[in-house]
Amino acid sequence: MQQLNFEPVLTSDKETALREHVRSFLAEHGDFPAANVIDSWSVCDPAFSKLLAEQGWIGMTWPTEYGGGGRSYLERYVVIEELLAAGAPVGAHWVADRQSGPLLLRFGTEAQRQYFLPKVTQGECFFAIGMSEPNSGSDLASIKTRAERVDGGWIVNGSKIWTSWAHVCHYMITLCRTAEPSDNRHAGLSQLIVDLHAEGITIRPIITLAGEAHFNEIFFDNVFVPDEHVAGKVDEGWSQVMAELAFERSGPERFLSSYKLLEESISVLGKMALKQESMATIGKFVARLMVLRQMSLSVASQLQDGKLPVNEASVVKDLGTSFEQELPEAMRLILSTEPRANAKEGIERLLSDTILKAPSFSLRGGTREILRGIIARGLGLR
Numbered sequence: 001m002q003q004l005n006f007e008p009v010l011t012s013d014k015e016t017a018l019r020e021h022v023r024s025f026l027a028e029h030g031d032f033p034a035a036n037v038i039d040s041w042s043v044c045d046p047a048f049s050k051l052l053a054e055q056g057w058i059g060m061t062w063p064t065e066y067g068g069g070g071r072s073y074l075e076r077y078v079v080i081e082e083l084l085a086a087g088a089p090v091g092a093h094w095v096a097d098r099q100s101g102p103l104l105l106r107f108g109t110e111a112q113r114q115y116f117l118p119k120v121t122q123g124e125c126f127f128a129i130g131m132s133e134p135n136s137g138s139d140l141a142s143i144k145t146r147a148e149r150v151d152g153g154w155i156v157n158g159s160k161i162w163t164s165w166a167h168v169c170h171y172m173i174t175l176c177r178t179a180e181p182s183d184n185r186h187a188g189l190s191q192l193i194v195d196l197h198a199e200g201i202t203i204r205p206i207i208t209l210a211g212e213a214h215f216n217e218i219f220f221d222n223v224f225v226p227d228e229h230v231a232g233k234v235d236e237g238w239s240q241v242m243a244e245l246a247f248e249r250s251g252p253e254r255f256l257s258s259y260k261l262l263e264e265s266i267s268v269l270g271k272m273a274l275k276q277e278s279m280a281t282i283g284k285f286v287a288r289l290m291v292l293r294q295m296s297l298s299v300a301s302q303l304q305d306g307k308l309p310v311n312e313a314s315v316v317k318d319l320g321t322s323f324e325q326e327l328p329e330a331m332r333l334i335l336s337t338e339p340r341a342n343a344k345e346g347i348e349r350l351l352s353d354t355i356l357k358a359p360s361f362s363l364r365g366g367t368r369e370i371l372r373g374i375i376a377r378g379l380g381l382r
Contacts, residue, residue: 002277002311002378002380003249003310004311004315004379005298005302005309005381006082006294006295006298006299006312006313007298007301008300009074009294009297009300009301011074011297014075014115015074015078016076018075018078018079018083019078022057022078022079022082022083023082024056025082025100025131026082026086026088028158029048029051030086030088031332032086032087032088032089033125035099036087036089037086037087037260037350038087038258038260038261038350038353038354038357039257039357039361040083040084040086040088040089040090040091040162041084041091041094041152041253041257041259042089042091042212042214043090043091043214044089044091044092044165044214045089045090045091046092046123046126046168046169048088048089048090048092049090049092049093049126049358050093050123050124051095051121051123051124052083052090052093052122052123053100053121053123053332054299056069056316057069057079057122058093058096058097058122058294059097059101059117059120059121060075060076060079061073061076061102061304062101062102062121062254063073063105063327064094064107065225066105066113066114066118066121066152067117067118067119067120067121067122068117068121070235072304072331073300073301073303073304074218074236074297074300074301075086075139076204076300077139077251077252077284077296077297079313080251080252080253081249081252081293082293082340083255084091084252084253084256084257084264085259085260086258087260087380090165091165091214092126092165092168093123093125093126093163095126095127095128095129095169096120096125096127097120097248098130098248098251099129099244099247099248100120100127100171100173101116101120101294102244102247102343103173103191103231103232103244103279104116104117104231105117105245106240106243107191107231107232107233107240107243110135110194110232111228111230112228112229115199116171118195118321123296124208125170125171126165126168126169126170126171127169127170127171127172127173128163128164128165128166128171128172128196128216129163129164129248129340130160130163130172130173130174130175130194130264131143131160131174131241132160132162132163133145133159133160133161134161134217140241141178141185141186141189142174143158143175144177145157145159145160145174145175145176145177145220145361146157146158146176146177146178147156147176147177147178147190147192147199147225147278148178149178149244149363150224151225151249152226152229153224153225153226153292153315153364154176154178154224154225154227154230155196155222155224155225156174156192156220156223156225157220157221157222157223157229157253158176158219158220159217159218159219159220160172160174160217160218160220161206161215161216161217161218161267162216162364163203163215163217163218164204164214164217165214165218166196166203166216166218167203167205167216169196170195170197171192171193171195172218173192173193173231174191174192175189175190175191175237175241176189176190176191176192176237177190178190178235178237179235185190185322185325186238186243187235187238189235189236189238189241190230190231190233190234190235190236191223191230191231191232191236191237191241192231192242193223193229193231194220194223195224195225195229196218196228197310198223198224198225199223200220200222200223200224201218201219201220201221202218202219202220202221203216203219204216204217204218204219207354208360210353210356210357222343231269235348241309242308242310243310244315245310245314247297247313248250248313248372249313249314249317250296250299250300250303250309250312250313250316251300251319252314254290254292254296254298254314254317254320254321254324255285255289255292255293255296255319255320255324257357257361258323258327258328258354258358259289260323261327261328261331261347261348261350261351261354262285262286262327262331263352264288264346264347265282265331265334265335265347266282266286268337268347269282269334269335272277272336274334274360277334277359279335280342281333281334282334283373284331285321285327286321288319288323289323292316292319292320292323295312295316295319295321296316297316298312299312299313299316310374310378311374311375311378311379313370314371314378315371315375316374317371318368318372318375319372321361321362321368322372323361324358324361325358325359325361325362328354328355328358328360329359331351331354332351332355334346335351337351338351338352339352339355339372341353341356
């Protein structure tokens with residue numbers, strides 16, 4: 001039976017120096033609106049992404065011949081951790097940097113790498129995720145979007161949903177069915193690089209309960225995709241998607257969406273005479289945060305070694321989601337304040353924003369049920 005691997009990881013003086021550099025950068029450029037600091041990787045600011053590109057902080061681990069920084073996964077981890085902890089608006093380049101670029105590095109053609117990756121590292125090309133569909137829920141293998149082969153390429157028909165920032169992105173790596181369904185539900189799927197400005201594409205916003213419009217539904221009406229935009233091998237999209245999810249599910253974004261609330265709560269509570277129970281609550285969340293961070297660092301180290309720790313990434317995402325969703329209610333119970341959505345800043349606004357957004361945290365990147373099914377299968381338990 002396979003076991004989970006979370007070997008301890010220690011950062012070096014190189015990462016420490018980089019961390020100080022990032023903090024200095026944020027001290028100069030980090031005056032972010034209060035509404036943006038919760039779940040900041042869902043906040044899109046192309047101008048800020050361009051500033052990060054100028055620092056060499058997009059595509060940090062990619063080879064230099066594609067415009068990347070040739071740096072380690074731990075160095076990238078430090079940068080991402082500091083940006084998220086500060087509430088930096090990194091949503092514009094997020095998907096391209098986190099998973100689309102690594103996917104093309106692993107499965108794409110040399111022409112695709114030469115064309116797309118330098119544009120991403122320069123902050124000039126953004127990608128959306130084209131996986132989820134209406135009526136499919138978390139059952140990704142049940143997708144209905146089809147791509148039919150024609151002369152020189154493929155014609156795509158269908159729809160995708162929950163495509164964050166698709167309305168400002170340039171491309172979307174889209175999972176399509178390219179063969180008739182069979183007894184193997186995971187067969188006959190392929191990934192295509194779709195130009196989001198192509199003829200036949202309609203993008204409609206989905207307004208969230210928080211009044212935000214970063215989600216979209218996308219419709220494909222006879223959209224042509226050339227053969228050179230097939231990502232990887234035809235009909236092998238399922239294995240590629242599983243590899244992609246190892247990048248998507250394991251980073252610090254899986255437990256730092258609520259971090260600003262924890263940080264501010266500790267600051268506020270530190271000025272009060274606390275009950276033993278309240279002190280214990282804070283201690284438990286800080287301890288959980290440290291454990292999650294070490295687990296996430298371990299996954300980053302495994303990615304650095306060329307491994308695909310799908311099970312470990314799923315565990316980080318599952319436990320991180322629980323941490324993020326339980327935190328706002330716990331802080332509400334021990335803070336002597338009420339959440340106020342109309343507050344311009346401060347703990348009232350942070351508490352309100354986190355409570356409002358937290359329910360969505362268990363949906364993105366796979367629901368708990370799906371994650372636990374993946375973990376169980378990976379460990380040979382089902």
